[in-house]
Amino acid sequence: MRLRSLASTVSSFALLLTGLAYSTPAAAQAKGFALDRFDPSERGSEWFVLDTLDMRGKVRPAFGVVGDWGYKPLAVYDKANDDKEIGSIVENQFFVHVGGSLALAERIRLGVNLPIAAYQNGDRITSNGRTFTPPESALGDLRLSADLRLFGRYGGPITAALGASVYLPTGDQENYTSDGKIRVQPHVNVAGDIGLFAYAVKAGFNYRPLDDEFVQGKRLGSELFGAVSAGLRLANKKLLIGPELYGSTVVTDEKSFFKKRTTPAEVMLGLHYTAGDFRFGAGVGTGVFAGSRGWGSPQVRGLLNIEWMPAYTEDSDGDGVPDSEDACPTQPGVKTNDPKTNGCPPVVAPADRDGDGIVDSEDACPDVPGVKTNDPKTNGCPADKDGDGVYDRDDACIDVPGVKTNDPKTNGCPPDKDGDGVYDKDDACVDVPGVKTSDPKTNGCPPDRDKDGIVDNLDACPDQPGPSDPDPKKNGCPAARIEAGQIKIIQQVKFKTNSATIVESDAILNAVLAILKEHAEIKKIRVEGHSDNTGKAAYNKTLSQKRAASVAKWLTDHGIDKKRVIAKGWGQEKPIDTNNTEEGRANNRRVEFHIEETPEAPAKAEKAPKAPKKKK
Template sequence: MRLWPLRSLAAALAALVVVPLLPAPAHGQDAPVNPGGMALSRFVPAPAGDRMFSVPSPFVAGHLTPHVMLLADYASNPLVLRRERDGAEIGAVVSDQLTFHLGASLPLWNKLSVDLDAPLTALQSGDSPSGGGQQFPSPSGAALGDVRLGARLQLHGAYHDPFQLAVGAYVWLPTGADDSFVSDGSVRAMPYVAAGGRMDRLVWSTALGTEVRRSQSFGGVAQGTMLTLGGGVGFLAMDGRLQVGPELSAAMVLEDISSRSTNAELLLDARYRFLPFMEAGIGVGPGITSGIGTPDVRAVAMAAFTPEQPTDQDRDGIGDLEDACPSVPGVRSGDPKKNGCPPPPDRDADGIVDAEDACPAVAGVRSDDPKKNGCPPPPDRDADGIVDAEDACPAVAGVRSDDPKKNGCPPDRDDDGVADAEDACPDVKGVRSKDPAKNGCPRDTDGDTFRDDVDACPREKGFADPDPEKNGCPKAVRVTEKHVVILQQVQFDTDKATIKPVSDPLLDEVAEVLKEHPEIVLIEIQGHTDNRGTVEHNRILSQNRANSVMAALVRRGIDSTRLTAQGYGREQPIDDNATEAGRQRNRRVQFNIIKKAAYKPQADETGEDR
């Protein structure tokens, strides 16, 4: 079946002839007529929901808003043989081609759109002409075309903006019959860039792309990768429901740019939205070059489910139908009365509107107290949640306490001023020390490794003893308030003042104790005897023995100014001279403290007092 009125219109427009494919018989070609099939049509439908028939639009029309379109495309004489020497028509290989396209698209996130086009060529016919010694059989019957998949990414602008920009791509799968004129029999692809926009009474779209397809030849004319371009303008009327305007599309084979491999078509079309979600359109126009696939005339018709995108005067992304302030850009709101309206003023951008902000010019935080709402929080240097004004330790993170002196300070169970986290003895009050193993523990005043809290003699170096009353005490020397008590006797040669070597350790310990007690300013070394011998002899003997002990201590580093020696003979017995045991006790050296100064603790190895 032929559409004769359309063919007549094409002839009248005088831009009709498609391709002089075969040369004169003297220049006959040996190549096969249609090796591997060929996708003849140069009409590439725009995705469903776009503004033009053949030029893709650069917008993405609403998140998850489906668009479905049925489009019919009729081409008259898209493939005609002419004699090269005089241009006379030999016959049409394809005189009529009618294809139905089922298209669908789905926008995502107002940025990305995916689309599908499934073509079915319902009618193909021709004259099966011959020339140059070859027969050119014409197709007949229906044939499935190549299914097209596409995607488009919007780079700039929105649906109603005057300038929009996008990039996209099509991929054709070889689903069509490769023995007809509906498929190349291989995958094709076309990346493209599109620009366009919408104004009050006009829409426009342009596109530039490259259709990458396999190289082949038909009747000596090269076919293959093509540069494609298109543009269209639509004039709007009837509140935008009616669109009328021209579209121009063109393609040229890059392998052999000539009139027979260049295609251009003009289409004058109109579309009308008769329901908010339905529109229909028609278009007709001539081919204006002689390239393969360019018809004398092309006619298209379509019907589409494509929900109308609401206008957005203020371009805030909220359609006018939902926008409570359609002429002023605003923000979304769950309150219909505020949706699309500008937010209340918030000069300090702290999320608290000026009307509720007690400090509208200074960024702050929310507070249940209207007088503090929106004001900066009180300073809290250690960020422990306790403001400096209430924090007893404002520079150290701590915990709350009912005691104002401890509020905001680190936990300290023994109240010794050393936080539990640093306290080696958290349950026993102690002192600070640079040694982590001793920090917060009681002092060891005498440095004998026994802490004062377990040292029965905290000011004299001593030794371990299971008896708590002796633990940490010296074995031979004790210091009392008025005496330096020796638990052993200083031994002398009989009736002499010579100290036996066996008493050297005892005197060493006495000297060490005196060094540890600098507050003992003056000590008297007393010599005593039993009652045997004369009074004068015993006085002299005791004085000499006291002198010997004093000299022994001086040799051990004790300042002589701290010492005095006095012999008392037998005048001050401490036991009964009638027995040997009593006389033994009476023969003694005794250390009496004469003068003491205030005690000043010495510094231990950590640098702390002890």
């Protein structure tokens, strides 16, 4: 469809109305607008315009389509004889309203509706040298809505809800499906059923930021609107039939308030039939005023709709049995196969005060839950297999005599002072939590896997024996060890400042040397040099390479085959700590020994680790 410019639309519409009605300078500002006055109710309602306020369900959707045909919603009359129709800008207008809603938590409902003008036609009218062509198919304004149920419940005598709708300008002014601006509509809904009689009322304010003057000085603008319906529920309340009356009037201009053109009103007779999860509807209506003179209110309107909304299953007492099957709908009960007892409370059983399943008349201990026995003297009394005075039902150690405690996990068990699961009589370390072993000398004592005299929870290297150290990170660790693909050392290799000369590091290097001599399966090791970020990166990388080479030479000078050792300087590229503190920089200035090749693990490509996060 070829779009005309907005200026052309304004001037053309103004010339039409000034030539056919009263001449007024304000008509030059006329534009197209949202013409159709039928605004369908949210999906799930049993009225076309009004709302039955069915918000039942924790999460309950509804979807539907409404077909809306209007005949002569925008007619043009002779300016000399206001009752003489000379043509229709819009003669036939057929909309398809596609929408859905979602009821949440029995109280809130969200809705959406998109009108689509599937077909429009009208008269080709010429006035004051201007020709106006009929409108074409176009989208309408998308409606987004939300409603909150204030009180009442669907099907009751009165239910009230407060809500609002927002109309986004997705339509086309030139084709009379949009104002070209956002519209906002706060509203209140009331609905109810009294026996077979059903009613609904709706009122609100339609904020419509238009200031366009049309015939006889009347302007479009914000409106007050209202609607009312009444009907009968028939066919076991599956059919609702009755009239709906709705209309509005412009309130932003006194010349338009309750005037014929700016006060469109319609009445229709409709019916809706619900069949399971589906609802079907049909209706026919007309404008209230003679000749349907209100803009957008047609002489004849026809409606058809179909929608889907899952049927709501009522369960008044919340026992999981729907009211339609519940023989006791107001009393929580249990589900049975007998329609006479389904959903009813179970039959009261003989008295059993302690609830142990043994009726009081046969219970030797009617106030203390027990177990069934064949001995009338003990039937219904608690068992105490180990005879420690703690009943078996409370005894954590049924077969072992113990003592009573307040802890269900130890009640009736022998004492365990340190709570490690090893009873004191068997615990070699009564005051220190440990682990169970088969050795009486270590049973119940803390584990020490490497037997270095430092228990595992304090041993930084629990699988490799080492000396004690005040530093928790070094305690129990050997000077050098194989771990995670490296030979890790507990203290750094030291160098002279800005030099590759090794100082005070023979002890730690000898520890590395011993591992390499002991583990001939290590075919190649990569000595890496690293620096902090002090100074220039290129200088740091060169110095780290020299230091790595110096360490590699120390190893080869002490008997390690040169083929097993390579050197690599990374400079400041692989920090392991922040460079914002002296301690962090000291940690970054380091030498590492990476196992590059073993018979099981061939050499891998080097990959720089991610830089650590900076400490605040």
